[in-house]
Amino acid sequence: MDLNSLFSPKAIAVIGASPEEGKIGNVILTNLKGSYKGKIYPINPKYDHILGMNCYKNISEIEGEIDLAIISLPSKYVISSFKECQDKKVKYVIIVTAGFKEIGGEGEKLEDELKNIIAQGETRVIGPNTVGIYIPRNGISTALTVKERSGMPGNGNIAYISQSGALGLLLLDVFAYQNIGVHSFINLGNRVDLNENTLIDYLADQKEVKSIMMYLESFSDGKEFFEIAKKVTQKVPIVLLKGGITQSGQKAASHHTGAMMRSMEHLEGVLKQCGVIKASDETELVDYALALSNLPLMRGNKIAILTTAGGVGVTCSDIISKSNVLHIANLSEQTKKEIMGIIPPIGSANNPIDMTVEATNEQYQEIIKLLNNTDEVDAMIVFALFQSPKVDENLIAMLDRLKNGKPLIIGNIGGSFSHDMVCKAMSLGIPFYPSITRTVKAAEALYKYSIIRGEANGN
Amino acid sequence: MDLNSLFSPKAIAVIGASPEEGKIGNVILTNLKGSYKGKIYPINPKYDHILGMNCYKNISEIEGEIDLAIISLPSKYVISSFKECQDKKVKYVIIVTAGFKEIGGEGEKLEDELKNIIAQGETRVIGPNTVGIYIPRNGISTALTVKERSGMPGNGNIAYISQSGALGLLLLDVFAYQNIGVHSFINLGNRVDLNENTLIDYLADQKEVKSIMMYLESFSDGKEFFEIAKKVTQKVPIVLLKGGITQSGQKAASHHTGAMMRSMEHLEGVLKQCGVIKASDETELVDYALALSNLPLMRGNKIAILTTAGGVGVTCSDIISKSNVLHIANLSEQTKKEIMGIIPPIGSANNPIDMTVEATNEQYQEIIKLLNNTDEVDAMIVFALFQSPKVDENLIAMLDRLKNGKPLIIGNIGGSFSHDMVCKAMSLGIPFYPSITRTVKAAEALYKYSIIRGEANGN
Numbered sequence: 008m009d010l011n012s013l014f015s016p017k018a019i020a021v022i023g024a025s026p027e028e029g030k031i032g033n034v035i036l037t038n039l040k041g042s043y044k045g046k047i048y049p050i051n052p053k054y055d056h057i058l059g060m061n062c063y064k065n066i067s068e069i070e071g072e073i074d075l076a077i078i079s080l081p082s083k084y085v086i087s088s089f090k091e092c093q094d095k096k097v098k099y100v101i102i103v104t105a106g107f108k109e110i111g112g113e114g115e116k117l118e119d120e121l122k123n124i125i126a127q128g129e130t131r132v133i134g135p136n137t138v139g140i141y142i143p144r145n146g147i148s149t150a151l152t153v154k155e156r157s158g159m160p161g162n163g164n165i166a167y168i169s170q171s172g173a174l175g176l177l178l179l180d181v182f183a184y185q186n187i188g189v190h191s192f193i194n195l196g197n198r199v200d201l202n203e204n205t206l207i208d209y210l211a212d213q214k215e216v217k218s219i220m221m222y223l224e225s226f227s228d229g230k231e232f233f234e235i236a237k238k239v240t241q242k243v244p245i246v247l248l249k250g251g252i253t254q255s256g257q258k259a260a261s262h263h264t265g266a267m268m269r270s271m272e273h274l275e276g277v278l279k280q281c282g283v284i285k286a287s288d289e290t291e292l293v294d295y296a297l298a299l300s301n302l303p304l305m306r307g308n309k310i311a312i313l314t315t316a317g318g319v320g321v322t323c324s325d326i327i328s329k330s331n332v333l334h335i336a337n338l339s340e341q342t343k344k345e346i347m348g349i350i351p352p353i354g355s356a357n358n359p360i361d362m363t364v365e366a367t368n369e370q371y372q373e374i375i376k377l378l379n380n381t382d383e384v385d386a387m388i389v390f391a392l393f394q395s396p397k398v399d400e401n402l403i404a405m406l407d408r409l410k411n412g413k414p415l416i417i418g419n420i421g422g423s424f425s426h427d428m429v430c431k432a433m434s435l436g437i438p439f440y441p442s443i444t445r446t447v448k449a450a451e452a453l454y455k456y457s458i459i460r461g462e463a464n465g466n
Numbered sequence: 467m468d469l470n471s472l473f474s475p476k477a478i479a480v481i482g483a484s485p486e487e488g489k490i491g492n493v494i495l496t497n498l499k500g501s502y503k504g505k506i507y508p509i510n511p512k513y514d515h516i517l518g519m520n521c522y523k524n525i526s527e528i529e530g531e532i533d534l535a536i537i538s539l540p541s542k543y544v545i546s547s548f549k550e551c552q553d554k555k556v557k558y559v560i561i562v563t564a565g566f567k568e569i570g571g572e573g574e575k576l577e578d579e580l581k582n583i584i585a586q587g588e589t590r591v592i593g594p595n596t597v598g599i600y601i602p603r604n605g606i607s608t609a610l611t612v613k614e615r616s617g618m619p620g621n622g623n624i625a626y627i628s629q630s631g632a633l634g635l636l637l638l639d640v641f642a643y644q645n646i647g648v649h650s651f652i653n654l655g656n657r658v659d660l661n662e663n664t665l666i667d668y669l670a671d672q673k674e675v676k677s678i679m680m681y682l683e684s685f686s687d688g689k690e691f692f693e694i695a696k697k698v699t700q701k702v703p704i705v706l707l708k709g710g711i712t713q714s715g716q717k718a719a720s721h722h723t724g725a726m727m728r729s730m731e732h733l734e735g736v737l738k739q740c741g742v743i744k745a746s747d748e749t750e751l752v753d754y755a756l757a758l759s760n761l762p763l764m765r766g767n768k769i770a771i772l773t774t775a776g777g778v779g780v781t782c783s784d785i786i787s788k789s790n791v792l793h794i795a796n797l798s799e800q801t802k803k804e805i806m807g808i809i810p811p812i813g814s815a816n817n818p819i820d821m822t823v824e825a826t827n828e829q830y831q832e833i834i835k836l837l838n839n840t841d842e843v844d845a846m847i848v849f850a851l852f853q854s855p856k857v858d859e860n861l862i863a864m865l866d867r868l869k870n871g872k873p874l875i876i877g878n879i880g881g882s883f884s885h886d887m888v889c890k891a892m893s894l895g896i897p898f899y900p901s902i903t904r905t906v907k908a909a910e911a912l913y914k915y916s917i918i919r920g921e922a923n924g925n
Binding site: 152 | 564568569610611612614615616617628629630631632633634635636637639640641642643644681683707709710711712713714715717718719746747748749774775776777778779780781783784785786787788794812814816818820823851852853854855858879880881882883884885901902903
């Protein structure tokens with residue numbers, strides 16, 4: 008389905024626009040006014056002007072076409088307002104309002120009614136009960152956040168679909184802090200109409216999207232997801248965090264979203280079949296999406312570890328060995344000899360390659376180039392440790408020049424300066440991982456996806 | 467053994483002191499001059515003054531007693547210099563110099579010679595091949611770091627013993643960034659004399675030490691470690707990251723530290739018997755030490771989850787359920803009713819307790835107080851999410867007032883503002899964990915240690 012008018016609308020109406028600070032209808036309007044370049048139509052019968060813009064009594068008053076309307080009215084007014092949108096031939100409506108199926112009883116009835124009405128027209132709906140969408144490239148944000156306490160990321164190549172609004176916004180804050188960009192964020196809400204399947208199908212064809220990450224507590228249509236995901240993952244990786252996979256989690260999810268889930272004991276197997284990479288928590292979700300968005304695929308699982316801190320190499324070896332997904336590459340005597348020609352004599356060319364605290368940016372570069380030219384290695388886990396006295400921030404530019412060779416999965420351990428370096432690297436599309444385990448797991452996800460894409464053989 | 471003169475020396479000699487910036491003998495002197503309150507004696511026959519201090523030709527020239535001498539000379543001068551320290555009855559010597567056993571050949575011989583000489587006197591030695599010690603409470607740092615790129619933490623209650631110097635300093639940088647304090651940091655180096663066993667035995671009796679965290683690649687004396695650890699862990703928790711537990715890791719460790727290790731297939735079982743908490747990577751090492759230093763023990767494993775973000779509660783439930791260490795507490799109808807009297811009606815009192823995005827600081831407080839007074843719950847995993855519009859930074863002060871009730875293991879997901887809140891909380895001794903998994907794992911470590919201490923029953 009062509010969702011261009013949802014992701015790149017030319018005109019947006021805000022139904023329930025408000026001049027009162029803190030109200031959602033005010034926040035949305037303020038967000039749009041600051042950054043959205045298309046036409047904005049505030050709608051509220053009580054006002055002539057809001058934030059210096061003409062305000063309309065209702066949507067039918069507007070002369071031009073409306074691609075997207077955002078409804079933030081009390082739930083009892085939503086249906087009549089939506090009908091007006093249908094009459095106006097609005098292409099997409101986001102219903103922010105809560106108080107539908109998730110509260111049960113009357114809310115459930117209201118949602119059924121809404122569904123029936125949606126079915127009678129062409130207008131497609133996201134929500135209700137959603138924080139909506141965030142599309143930095145087009146300056147669109149419908150999210151109610153406290154700006155001083157919650158960051159919003161810049162433009163990037165990860166599309167993020169979340170069934171949970173709150174977890175959605177939390178991770179956007181994490182993204183902003185680490186300078187990771189997103190192509191788009193969509194909070195599904197109660198999914199009366201548009202669901203994750205339609206969205207991934209569309210997003211996979213957008214050239215700016217390099218990975219799709221999803222948080223779901225239930226599948227709208229599991230069979231359809233399977234079919235679409237199978238196709239999509241041959242073009243673009245999907246990383247999924249499925250909430251409610253255990254009985255307790257399911258009980259919690261079932262309250263929270265109002266959705267009952269079928270038992271999904273063999274989730275892992277099913278996801279593997281359709282090529283979806285499974286995340287076990289929100290950190291893996293972000294980490295894997297980041298790796299799959301930015302790194303070239305791996306031809307195999309032979310890993311070289313490059314470090315300036317012996318203990319980091321030792322621990323990384325342990326973690327790789329225990330996981331059994333990746334292998335620590337066996338380097339030939341010839342390769343080791345060449346490595347010893349680059350690093351200080353007290354270093355080690357046995358993999359992990361320990362360049363010692365004396366390492367320089369240039370030594371990193373020479374070893375990466377050397378390993379790019381040998382079949383003994385498929386990818387490199389590189390610990391970029393800025394505490395080493397002879398390494399400095401130019402290491403980032405060097406890694407940037409080398410990022411299109413064999414995959415470099417970069418680990419980093421540190422504090423304030425390291426955080427600045429991470430942000431700098433992220434802006435160049437170089438993922439940095441702040442722990443040894445997270446670095447190894449990102450490499451594993453990359454290898455798994457490389458198998459899915461037929462680039463590497465499974466083991 | 468009484469190591470007071472090592473940890474709180476009254477006079478320090480720096481052998482190999484240098485006026486040249488960047489040289490280790492200059493860095494150590496500069497570090498001490500800035501913060502150490504005792505007497506400092508620079509020693510170098512080439513200078514009369516260094517950094518405005520009288521410089522001595524050799525240690526015998528000094529009239530007063532020397533508690534601690536730091537030797538940073540080329541390896542060939544180390545032995546004669548150490549002999550002078552022995553003659554002077556210096557109590558402790560830290561030999562920073564590398565080029566001993568870890569380089570093999572001549573270095574190994576030199577180390578054997580050094581050992582023999584040490585055995586002939588009373589002077590005890592840390593090193594060689596060590597970054598030395600860092601004791602913020604006494605203003606002592608022998609570590610060579612680039613200050614702009616590597617932070618050093620403030621004073622705290624964690625004692626940190628590391629066989630790896632580089633990994634040691636990396637984690638100190640992590641500590642500094644998150645405002646976690648340390649009681650002391652000791653890099654063991656080649657352990658010609660003082661080893662981890664002597665250190666933990668001493669540290670466990672220091673009232674300022676609330677936990678000991680260790681990175682080891684080999685045990686100096688495994689049997690002795692077992693015996694001492696068994697005794698120590700009844701007073702103070704020990705968290706251990708053992709590098710080189712797999713074959714590859716062991717190969718890497720063996721190069722790096724010059725120590726050959728015995729096979730330790732059943733490490734986990736052995737550590738359990740002596741009450742040591744095992745960490746699988748550097749993140750767990752810090753996380754567990756932090757929890758065990760600051761949180762009260764748990765009486766059992768019935769966990770209440772408190773969140774303002776439904777998806778976070780769902781994911782947390784899944785993670786707890788999968789691990790089988792903790793249990794999600796079953797709340798009685800009465801308790802649930804009381805919770806519903808506190809939280810918004812759209813929230814959920816089923817555990818996880820979802821206070822929704824409408825939650826306030828006061829609601830957090832009331833629920834924690836309520837759960838403190840019921841046997842249905844042994845500890846609470848509380849997600850302190852500052853993005854919720856009605857929650858603000860006063861939540862920290864509230865958590866501070868409640869920190870001596872049942873253990874509160876606090877999770878937090880977010881960006882810049884959250885980081886500031888984490889730093890604030892850490893300074894009050896309230897551990898914050900930046901991911902759901904890490905929060906759950908910290909709670910697990912606390913429960914495991916509570917069993918070791920006989921406070922909780924195992925399951």
